[in-house]
Amino acid sequence: MKINILSAILAFTALASAVPVDIADAGTANVTLIAAPQERGVATYYYQNGGTGSCGERWSDNDILCAVSPSRIRGRCGHPCRLSANGHTLWGRVVDTCVGCSPQHVDVSVRAFRILSNNNLGAGRINVDWRIK
Numbered sequence: 001m002k003i004n005i006l007s008a009i010l011a012f013t014a015l016a017s018a019v020p021v022d023i024a025d026a027g028t029a030n031v032t033l034i035a036a037p038q039e040r041g042v043a044t045y046y047y048q049n050g051g052t053g054s055c056g057e058r059w060s061d062n063d064i065l066c067a068v069s070p071s072r073i074r075g076r077c078g079h080p081c082r083l084s085a086n087g088h089t090l091w092g093r094v095v096d097t098c099v100g101c102s103p104q105h106v107d108v109s110v111r112a113f114r115i116l117s118n119n120n121l122g123a124g125r126i127n128v129d130w131r132i133k
Contacts, residue, residue, distance in 0.1 A: 041104030043085065043128040045113035045121065053096030064092030065109035068132065069101040076132050083108065085116040085128040094132055106130050 048061050055077035059065055066081035076094045083090045083106070090112055098107035106128065108116070117123045 038082075038129055038131040039104050039106075040127070040129050041102075041106065042125050043083065043106050043108050043113065043116060043130070044125050045110050046098075046107050047110060055095045057095060059095055059109070061110040063109055064090050064112045065096070066092050066094045066112075066130070066132075067096035067098040067101070067107040068094055069103050069105065070097055070099060071103050072132065073097045080133045081106070081130060082133070083112060083116060083128055083130045085126050086118055088115050088118075090115060 046067065048059050048063075048065075050058065052058050053065075053067070054073065064083075066083070068076065068081075073094070073096075079094045081092045081094050083092060092108065092112055096107075098105065101107055110121070113126075114121060116128060117126050
């Protein structure tokens with residue numbers, strides 16, 4: 001019974017503290033935004049070949065896509081991925097697992113690699129800054 005009363009008190013307290021505040025009267029505050037960690041690593045590219053990725057969807061080589069290492073994929077299907085290289089920054093989506101990738105390696109779609117490598121698929125591998133949100 002004590003647990004039920006305590007739960008009710010906590011629930012009431014949470015609801016009571018969720019009162020709307022007029023922003024004009026709120027004053028100022030210092031806010032620190034914590035960004036997702038950014039990796040400095042390498043990017044390679046892969047073809048979709050009409051297949052379904054490990055996240056269960058089909059995509060085109062013209063989409064901006066990321067495949068990440070097995071240690072990073074869990075719970076991240078569909079999350080945005082940010083890729084930066086050679087003065088270009090793209091936002092894509094995590095859609096697949098790159099079984100041969102280290103945690104610092106990201107495999108990207110053909111379109112993403114073309115943009116990031118200044119249209120040089122022959123490079124095969126480029127340095128990239130990237131992160132998953």
